[in-house]
Amino acid sequence: MTPEQIAETLKAEFDGAVVDAIMSGGHPSVVIAAERWHEVALFLRDDPRLRINFLRCISGIDWLERGEIEAVYDLQSLRPAGPGELWSGDNDVAVRVRVPREGGHIPSVADVWPAADWHERELYDMFGVVFDNHPDLRRILCPDDWVGHPLRKDYEHPLEYHGIPGTTEFGQKSPRH
Amino acid sequence: MSWIQNKFEEGLIVTSLDWALNWAKLNSIWPMTFGLACCAIEMMATGASRFDIDRFGAGAFRATPRQSDLMIVAGTVTYKMASRVRRLYHQMPDPKYVMAMGACTIGGGPYFKHGYHVVKGVDLVVPVDVYVPGCPPRPEALLEGLMRLQDKIRHQTIAKTPEVKAKEKVLTTA
Amino acid sequence: MAETILESQPDPLMDWRKSDGDGEPDFGDVRTEEMLVNMGPQHPSTHGVLRIVLRTDGELVLEAIPHIGYLHRCAEKIGENLQPYQYIPKTDRMDYLAAMNNNHAFSVAVEKLAGIEVPERAGYIRIIMAEMNRIASHLVSFGTYGLDMGAFTPFLYAFRERERILDLFEAVCGARLTYSYITIGGVTQDLPDRFLETLAEFLDYFEPKVDEYNQLLTYNHIFVKRTAGVGIISPEDALRWALTGPVLRGSGIKWDLRKTRPYDLYSRFEFDVPVGLPGGSEGIPREVRVGDCWSRYFVRMQEIKQSVRIVRQCLEQIPDGEYKAKLPKTLKLPETEVYFEAEGARGQLGFLVVGDGSAIPYRVKVRGPSFCNLSVTTQVCRNVLLADVPAIVGSIDIVMGEVDR
Numbered sequence: 001m002t003p004e005q006i007a008e009t010l011k012a013e014f015d016g017a018v019v020d021a022i023m024s025g026g027h028p029s030v031v032i033a034a035e036r037w038h039e040v041a042l043f044l045r046d047d048p049r050l051r052i053n054f055l056r057c058i059s060g061i062d063w064l065e066r067g068e069i070e071a072v073y074d075l076q077s078l079r080p081a082g083p084g085e086l087w088s089g090d091n092d093v094a095v096r097v098r099v100p101r102e103g104g105h106i107p108s109v110a111d112v113w114p115a116a117d118w119h120e121r122e123l124y125d126m127f128g129v130v131f132d133n134h135p136d137l138r139r140i141l142c143p144d145d146w147v148g149h150p151l152r153k154d155y156e157h158p159l160e161y162h163g164i165p166g167t168t169e170f171g172q173k174s175p176r177h
Numbered sequence: 178m179s180w181i182q183n184k185f186e187e188g189l190i191v192t193s194l195d196w197a198l199n200w201a202k203l204n205s206i207w208p209m210t211f212g213l214a215c216c217a218i219e220m221m222a223t224g225a226s227r228f229d230i231d232r233f234g235a236g237a238f239r240a241t242p243r244q245s246d247l248m249i250v251a252g253t254v255t256y257k258m259a260s261r262v263r264r265l266y267h268q269m270p271d272p273k274y275v276m277a278m279g280a281c282t283i284g285g286g287p288y289f290k291h292g293y294h295v296v297k298g299v300d301l302v303v304p305v306d307v308y309v310p311g312c313p314p315r316p317e318a319l320l321e322g323l324m325r326l327q328d329k330i331r332h333q334t335i336a337k338t339p340e341v342k343a344k345e346k347v348l349t350t351a
Numbered sequence: 352m353a354e355t356i357l358e359s360q361p362d363p364l365m366d367w368r369k370s371d372g373d374g375e376p377d378f379g380d381v382r383t384e385e386m387l388v389n390m391g392p393q394h395p396s397t398h399g400v401l402r403i404v405l406r407t408d409g410e411l412v413l414e415a416i417p418h419i420g421y422l423h424r425c426a427e428k429i430g431e432n433l434q435p436y437q438y439i440p441k442t443d444r445m446d447y448l449a450a451m452n453n454n455h456a457f458s459v460a461v462e463k464l465a466g467i468e469v470p471e472r473a474g475y476i477r478i479i480m481a482e483m484n485r486i487a488s489h490l491v492s493f494g495t496y497g498l499d500m501g502a503f504t505p506f507l508y509a510f511r512e513r514e515r516i517l518d519l520f521e522a523v524c525g526a527r528l529t530y531s532y533i534t535i536g537g538v539t540q541d542l543p544d545r546f547l548e549t550l551a552e553f554l555d556y557f558e559p560k561v562d563e564y565n566q567l568l569t570y571n572h573i574f575v576k577r578t579a580g581v582g583i584i585s586p587e588d589a590l591r592w593a594l595t596g597p598v599l600r601g602s603g604i605k606w607d608l609r610k611t612r613p614y615d616l617y618s619r620f621e622f623d624v625p626v627g628l629p630g631g632s633e634g635i636p637r638e639v640r641v642g643d644c645w646s647r648y649f650v651r652m653q654e655i656k657q658s659v660r661i662v663r664q665c666l667e668q669i670p671d672g673e674y675k676a677k678l679p680k681t682l683k684l685p686e687t688e689v690y691f692e693a694e695g696a697r698g699q700l701g702f703l704v705v706g707d708g709s710a711i712p713y714r715v716k717v718r719g720p721s722f723c724n725l726s727v728t729t730q731v732c733r734n735v736l737l738a739d740v741p742a743i744v745g746s747i748d749i750v751m752g753e754v755d756r
Contacts (some may be wrong), residue, residue, distance in 0.1 A: 024687075026687055027687070027690050053591070056593060057716070061705060061714050062714075074703075078604070086605045087604055113591060114730075118726040140420060141294075141423040142420060155428075157293045164296055214399070214422055214424075214444070214751070215528060218447060218528060219527070222527075226510050226511045227510070227511070242393075253422060253424055255420075255424065257423065258422070261392055261393065287440065291432050292425045293428065294425050315527060
């Protein structure tokens with residue numbers, strides 16, 4: 001199915017869950033309301049027309065001006081074609097879930113696609129988005145006692161960590177934002 | 178060597194002993210297998226067929242700090258790793274040497290400006306004897322660094338240092 | 352066939368580990384205590400600074416929890432502060448064993464975003480470099496996997512050939528490890544004189560060596576005993592955990608982006624996609640099962656040969672012409688985004704680049720294949736022997752620079 005068809009299917013199946021469908025540009029995607037995301041994910045995985053079984057990536061984007069953090073799920077379904085043949089992949093679609101920057105909650109899909117486990121931990125670490133019902137929501141890259149969420153646009157570099165000095169001359173805000 | 182150091186005046190016996198001790202030390206510097214990042218691959222290449230660090234007696238890569246003389250910090254040290262680097266350094270027996278390999282360990286390297294999680298130089302964590310620049314340094318550069326370390330060891334002595342002598346002089350006159 | 356792949360098969364080798372039905376392994380009257388063992392971050396067989404906390408019961412590993420982040424070098428933060436040209440050297444340092452593939456993936460992503468056409472000669476040069484770097488990376492994987500399994504000699508053999516590949520790269524761009532050679536719109540400079548002839552000579556020299564490696568390690572009885580039937584990842588698990596690259600193909604799933612989603616010029620070449628095959632097939636020892644450590648290792652060895660094939664075809668087809676597209680000095684990125692995945696040496700390397708109308712991307716996200724491949728460790732290292740953990744982690748072939756970014 002093309003991303004447009006997937007968006008139509010989701011609109012027909014879930015009333016009000018599809019907030020928007022962005023089909024122009026290089027990354028066609030469907031925007032799903034955060035509170036409905038888990039049931040939509042289950043549908044995407046189990047519906048015989050879709051059978052999306054491969055979660056490629058979860059990316060976070062901090063839209064500072066809009067006051068939103070966006071999680072982008074890149075999905076795909078891989079299917080066997082025949083004995084000894086290449087598998088076929090289709091249903092490439094991106095799903096976007098938008099939450100406010102402060103106190104954002106997204107239902108975890110680690111039970112739907114286990115691959116989401118570490119990606120969600122990374123988003124929590126880097127953006128401070130909380131994933132509800134995640135099996136083990138801890139920081140993954142930064143140490144446990146790290147302050148702040150580094151990939152937020154207003155993040156300030158640490159001046160010191162456990163007695164080791166950080167960037168003093170350059171310890172300003174990230175230059176662009 | 179601390180139990181024998183600073184006990185004797187310089188003399189024929191002491192300098193001969195120095196020579197023998199240093200000869201043994203500098204030709205059997207055993208490094209620790211301690212790869213952090215990209216530079217570790219060049220460190221592996223230095224130990225492998227073409228460059229063969231064994232020619233300098235430093236080819237016995239030990240997996241544990243307890244058996245090694247030299248810590249080659251090969252790669253970026255991050256804040257999460259810094260405490261482990263320090264702990265490994267303290268686990269090494271004396272005499273111990275540290276070589277900072279690559280731009281990241283010298284001063285943060287390419288991660289200096291925006292690297293919020295990168296320690297800006299391993300000398301903020303452990304004392305460093307030899308700095309080997311490059312990103313990553315070529316194996317030849319690492320061998321050169323090893324030779325500079327050997328030079329450093331060659332000039333060590335167990336005789337009393339001028340500072341110790343000066344201190345003793347103050348004590349005896351007082 | 353495809354359906355039979357998806358059915359998990361009973362494993363006679365694992366039978367002795369099965370118990371009387373309570374799900375716990377049975378060691379007769381031996382009673383042991385649980386112990387937590389820290390493996391890493393400084394450990395010779397963790398391939399860098401990975402730390403795995405093992406919950407062990409005697410020799411048996413009940414649970415393995417990887418802890419990562421010891422090499423977190425803020426690559427994504429740097430990406431949103433630098434122009435794409437300036438970011439290319441940072442992509443080198445993610446997967447530092449296959450830096451050309453990283454340059455390639457990021458360049459193609461930015462080209463897709465900005466709508467840049469690459470000259471034909473540049474396209475061929477890029478594929479030659481990417482495939483040669485894939486060979487070099489698989490050689491390191493082969494050598495260090497031997498080290499993990501207690502065989503030191505293959506390491507020296509692998510590095511002997513790898514040094515010759517690095518010589519070629521050095522002739523092209525001057526660097527041994529971090530090349531920054533493939534760039535947006537082509538490559539940074541044309542090939543030096545007599546490069547293609549030297550490359551052809553190298554391929555003639557190198558191709559028989561792969562059989563030498565197979566004699567040396569692949570079919571070595573001890574090596575097969577250590578890796579065959581160990582750490583089996585079923586095809587369902589491979590998909591659920593979104594594994595990619597040789598790890599996915601080792602589980603019998605024939606999926607290679609170079610074939611299934613051809614990018615750049617890959618659609619022009621003929622090559623096979625090797626997958627893990629059950630034991631007893633041609634050239635496969637009897638003990639091997641689909642998706643075990645040996646299959647993953649062997650997929651890499653076969654991929655080396657396929658890469659040689661691709662490079663040979665490049666040598667025949669490469670035309671004269673420009674090596675780089677004409678581009679403005681500062682490249683303005685349009686206000687859109689692109690997510691692009693390329694087949695790196697370890698799996699699908701993805702870049703999400705978000706433009707906002709300026710020369711600096713608003714966001715760069717890296718999907719490191721090793722990051723996703725490593726996340727399966729907890730699943731695989733359950734009820735395995737302690738000595739199997741290095742075998743499993745080594746066969747996944749991770750690079751920590753890419754896991755932590």
